[in-house]
Amino acid sequence: TLSQALGLNNSAVTGLVGRMQKNGIIERKGCAEDGRASRLFLSDEGKNKLPILYPLIQQVNEKLSEEFSEEELETVSRFLNKVIDIFK
Structure with missing residues (x-):
């Protein structure tokens, strides 16, 4: 969903999310409705x-x-x- 919203391919978004998570800007949490999906949240540092x-x-x-x-x-x-x- 995020890839579509940003107009980027999945691998680009995966890399971006990984870097943002590594830098403590976002947090990734599992989705209760869909076990295959993750939800992204802005961290306190973000x-x-x-x-x-x-x-x-x-x-x-x-x-x-x-x-x-x-x-x-x-x-x-x-x-x-x-x-x-x-x-x-």
């Missing part, structure tokens, strides 16, 4: 990193959008949403 990440994300978004008008940003957003819909 939650502690959120106040650091939000300003960085804001800075990146501002930098990427500073040269575009609102109309251009809306066009890009519509395009990217269509691409996402195609690969769902």
